[in-house]
Amino acid sequence: MKARYACGSSEHLMARRQFLGTLAGGAVVGGLGALTNPAVAGQIQSNQMRVVVLYLAGGVSQLESWDPKPKTDTGGPFRAIPTSVPGVHISELLPKTATHMDKLALVRSINTKNNDHGKGSYQMQYGRSQMPGTEYPHLGAVCARALERADNPLPGHIRVPGGSRGSDAAYLGPQYASVGMNGKPPxxxxxxxxxxxxxxxxxxxxxxxxxxxxxxxxxxxxxxxxxxxxxxxxxxxxxxxxxDVTKESEADMDRYGRFDLGQHCLMARRLLENGIPFVQVQHSNYDTHNENFNFHFEQLGEFDQAFSTLVGDLHDRGMLETTLVVVMSEFGRTPKINARYGRDHWGSAWSVCLGGAKIQPGAVIGKTNENGTKVIDREVEHGDLFHTYLSAVGLDSGGAFDIGGREQPMADPSHAPITELLT
Amino acid sequence: MSRWLHQRADDVCSLRCSVTALCVVVALAGKVAAFADAPGRPDVPPLPEPATVKQQDLPLLHPQIDALVDASLAASGVSAAEPASDGEFVRRIYLDLIGRVPGVDETREFLVDAAANTDARTQLIDRLLDSPEHVRRMQYVLDEMIMERRGGANVPDAEWKAWLRQSVADNRSWSWIANEILSADGAETEKRPPAKFYLDRDFASEVVTRDVGRVFLGVDLECAQCHDHPNIETYLQRHYYGINAFLSRSYVFTDAKSKKKMLGEKAEGEVKFTSVFTSEEGGTAPRLLDLPPIADPEGTAGEYVAKPDKTTRGVPKYSRRQQLAEQMTAPENLDFRRNIANRIWALMAGRGLVEPLDVRHAGNPAAHPELLSLLAERLRDSGDDLRWLMREIALSNAYQRSSSPIEVEASDAADAQVVQASLDEAAETSDEGSSEPAAVADFQAARIKPLSPEQLAWSVMQVLGVTDRTLAAKQAELAKKDGDAGAKKADDPVWQEQMLGEALKSNVDQFAAQFAGQGGQKTGFDATANQALFLINGSLVQGWLEPISGSLTERLLKIEDNGQLADELFLCVLGRQPNAEEAAEFQSVLGGADDRTQAVKDLIWALLASAEFRFNH
Incomplete structure (x- = not known):
């Protein structure tokens, strides 16, 4: 696998020299003691971090999940329920998740100014708007490269489900492209x-x-x-x-749920436990132009069980401090309910749930108005979120990779992390 | 008609821009070019037609290469490595010129010849450059250079490669190839293949503008799209739009009948641009970097051979895209030659004089600017004959040096430590990803080059007997079918090369899928665990190791004497004799093996999987 020597900025060149120096002498790299430069030590420390993304494809409704507006013209039939964070309510479709809100945080003020599936999913997963003629790496490729560990031979960017290798690493090179896994060995x-x-x-x-x-x-x-x-x-x-997910216990399979998402989240736990820096699990069928409420009732039922079990397990196993968890979509759904009881594409005022690593537990960032049609406080977009994810796992999101002599910023340089969300 | 491209500048720019103004491209209709600095070619002799240039009439280039290289080594007080041994040379030259390691008989033949004949190296170089396998090698090289493994279905891969092959077989000049590609519209079936460059980039304006600069001029103007480049003083926004102006009138047209995509072109439209930094507005007629702008001829504005509408592909009387092809390949455009000379040098020497290959500018000059200019000028004088350039580089002492910079006295422990320390240093500074400027060290010894996926595939197949076995089977088939005529045809090297190329294509594709990088931007050498797994456990290579008829394993198993077997094994796989230590180790394994077949397979595999096999050195 390519250069674990991290990126080529001046302090990291140092790291590369030290690494090579140590390896060349035939000695084993023996933990941090060998590395005296504090910047280098910091870089290694961040190598312990991991990221898991649950991607709800099609666009989950913020109103049926993280930012409910009950008893308004846009609110729909479901109630809001209290959570383990006093004063914070989420949709009653997520009762199990609600008990874990003290470990999670919400951003309720996303405006990506876009209602297109392809563009939205690019924005959210690549942290930039798509431009013809330019290619940027997926969040997973960035994490796989930046969080790579010299002692771990496993691929760093895994997509569940899937079977093939993605071409989503751009200039970072194919070794950081996503590898699709279906619960079987490579x-x-x-x-x-x-x-x-x-x-x-x-x-x-x-x-x-x-x-x-x-x-x-x-x-x-x-x-x-x-x-x-x-x-x-x-x-x-x-x-x-x-x-090989079949090595997990029957009891765990039951707890996560005997449906695809459940087993995929169990797989994610297994991969994270084995030091894989980035895992993305996909759950589909959220593009609810028709029957938004029935579909969300069904889909979020699965999601609630699988996701809450995963968060609970990561917490119980002491992994949440080093694992960033993100639940995202390409956009949210319109506050306006259409004639087919559906909600349409909506990038103007929606939410993401995240937690773990350096994310402030229990935080709620930003606000929409009373019936959710507009962001009224702390508007953010995909670029800010991308910076926040990287910062949450201890990376300098303003830093750059040195790719064959070209400096490539890790994240869109015109944006910055949401600092108040970070510990 | 106006096209607005709103984009945050920093999304475009891969550098640290903090400006968020709009980058605006305006294509205005109906205005004839009226830019002040009118064109006018400087006095440059016209380019010689490739066919009229006789290689033997050209002054030799390789002594001039060596003079420059030796002078810079002397100036730095560095002594050059020893000349490569005949064994080192034969493996290297086969890989570089025909894309595979030599077969064991070819190695032997050359070693015998070289011992007696002082011209043996020159003769081998000429024979390889004339062989049909050189065509295949260059087909892969040019395909990767021009299409960068991006795939695409508008022009099928097979047609494109066949066109490349024919161009190389006819020894077409680089300017001819570039001219065909840059002027192509894909309308006529027989002239469609070279349109792949445009059509399988979907003729996306930003992509083709950028890639014309990268692939044909060696400059990456991406960041100059919205403003003068912030870090590279000589990359200007007008450079980007100068190239763009050649292309901005062209568009993708889908033929209603054939459903094929092709390029149409309008007879009007100018490009203007606004800097997102300074808000300065500019406009430019078509121009290549700092060459003069090209004004449209009087009275051609709005004049058509075929006026574009929904069902008619626009064909203007005066084509700016045609002009791009002409201006690019015009003799005064030395940047065009610098780019290709640098790429051919990189192919042979393992590193470009300019690195990255597409970032040539004043702040990132060639490691040896004089050498690059020499190569570029002499290439132009040769009629842009790439085969001639490769020959001259191959003949240079610089190319024919050993890749081992240091003589190792293995017995002397203290020396060995010094050697190790200097190799560690070399390992550090040779990191392909580093941006350190190439130094004198680049010329001191031959560089170690990873095999391309195709070189690796053909080399593994050569060594394990797959190529020869396939050839023998196909020859027998042909002789059986067509009698004497068939047998005669079966001896034709051109037929052999083509037949093998087709018969073994799926194997090569498997290696390419495993070992090739994706996308347009190469990131230097990379080795992944998945690739190693492919060689460790993959059924393709494991199958080739089985002792079936015609396989290397079977051939070696016929040798009873363990010493002879070890010698032959090394010569077949690595093209050299084992040293005493190696011979002893292999003999002891063979002597003690319960399962001789398995032992032979394991030993072959161990050498095949070694770094010595994976690299050209």
């Missing part, structure tokens, strides 16, 4: 049946010897990368069960 990760463990060990020992000899006279960063990729592959073979 391709070619099982030792060929005809090969015994002993034979495999022998041939790899000879490979290493050949490399050692070659490197005596012709060693470059590229040859190092190549030889390391085999060691990563061998570790991945040993750890292929990480991707």
């Amino acid at each position: 391709a070619n990760s099982e030792r060929a049946g005809s090969l015994t463990e002993a034979a495999d060990k022998l041939r790899n020992d000879f490979r290493r010897q050949a490399n050692d000899r070659f490197s005596l006279q012709r060693r470059t960063a590229s040859t190092d990368l190549y030889t390391q990729s085999y060691e990563q592959a061998l570790q991945l073979m040993e750890r292929r069960e990480v991707f």
